Amino acid sequence: MAIISRRSGLALGLSLATVSCAAVPPTPPTPAGRYAALVTAADQTAGQVVDHLAARERLEVQEASSMRFAAGGMPPTPPPPAAPVAGAVLDPAMKLIQLEAQRLAALSGGQALAEGQVGTALMGRLRDALATLGRVPGRWPSEAVRRRGLAGFATLAEPAPPGINAAGLALARQGAMGDAVLLMRAVVGDDRRSGLRGALAQRHEAWRSAQTAMLNRVRNDPNIGPDERMRIWGATQARLAADPPDVTAAELSRMFDALPAGHASAGAGDAAGVEAFGAAVARLQAVMAQPR
Numbered sequence: 001m002a003i004i005s006r007r008s009g010l011a012l013g014l015s016l017a018t019v020s021c022a023a024v025p026p027t028p029p030t031p032a033g034r035y036a037a038l039v040t041a042a043d044q045t046a047g048q049v050v051d052h053l054a055a056r057e058r059l060e061v062q063e064a065s066s067m068r069f070a071a072g073g074m075p076p077t078p079p080p081p082a083a084p085v086a087g088a089v090l091d092p093a094m095k096l097i098q099l100e101a102q103r104l105a106a107l108s109g110g111q112a113l114a115e116g117q118v119g120t121a122l123m124g125r126l127r128d129a130l131a132t133l134g135r136v137p138g139r140w141p142s143e144a145v146r147r148r149g150l151a152g153f154a155t156l157a158e159p160a161p162p163g164i165n166a167a168g169l170a171l172a173r174q175g176a177m178g179d180a181v182l183l184m185r186a187v188v189g190d191d192r193r194s195g196l197r198g199a200l201a202q203r204h205e206a207w208r209s210a211q212t213a214m215l216n217r218v219r220n221d222p223n224i225g226p227d228e229r230m231r232i233w234g235a236t237q238a239r240l241a242a243d244p245p246d247v248t249a250a251e252l253s254r255m256f257d258a259l260p261a262g263h264a265s266a267g268a269g270d271a272a273g274v275e276a277f278g279a280a281v282a283r284l285q286a287v288m289a290q291p292r
Contacts, residue, residue, distance in 0.1 A: 031274045032108035032166050035266035036101040038274070042255060042281045043094040048288055049252050050087035057083045057200055060207035067210040082199035085129070085136050089187050092125040093153065093180065097259060100156045100173065104266045107166040119157030126153060133187070139194040141186035149183020152176040170267020177263045181256050188253045197249045204246075248287055255284045
């Protein structure tokens with residue numbers, strides 16, 4: 001009889017345990033569970049987008065002022081930052097949608113989500129942030145859209161009624177989800193004339209105008225030689241060719257637009273519908289991954 005050493009026995013035990021575990025594949029998540037995971041990823045990516053836009057806004061405002069002064073002009077008073085204020089609205093908004101997604105995931109597994117007063121606290125943050133947003137010049141959501149959106153979010157902030165299942169909860173709150181997302185899209189802007197996209201477009205245009213003013217100053221300066229002019233021209237053209245901030249902001253708005261359909265699919269157990277929302281999240285992540 002062969003004698004198995006302690007180390008060999010331990011290795012054999014681990015090997016058998018590995019085979020045993022491999023023979024029982026993990027239970028795949030329900031469509032609602034998958035949706036909850038995607039909403040979490042969307043929330044994280046949306047935060048990265050806002051951080052990127054805030055940094056871009058700050059840089060363009062600073063560079064525009066510096067170039068205006070270098071070109072011989074007095075720069076105007078810089079506008080108040082728009083991206084951080086809009087982000088302060090979108091953060092609790094996305095957290096409320098994430099909370100709703102977690103409810104659906106729990107109910108789809110036959111459980112209830114223990115959430116305490118999280119929804120109430122997030123609603124307080126959302127109301128305060130919207131009030132602050134209104135003090136920043138821009139074409140922000142109308143009062144009607146604000147009221148509808150806040151009412152929608154107030155519904156999403158409430159715990160699931162006792163005895164309801166995932167399908168019933170999603171169906172009952174689908175209108176609230178649509179109104180909530182309408183507010184979020186209005187904060188970001190449906191085009192380059194409204195919301196955060198409109199504010200950033202104004203700052204970007206001022207930045208481009210300052211670049212042009214600086215080039216005109218360089219072109220007419222007799223103390224700058226041809227080689228130096230070409231170097232400045234090349235560097236300026238490279239900056240102007242970069243993606244405008246609207247590229248990322250527009251993709252964020254499109255991701256928000258896919259949320260209601262994803263919510264309905266999660267409640268209905270429609271895996272394909274949930275993956276359609278996943279594709280919108282992936283597109284936003286891909287845009288953020290591009291060097292700029």
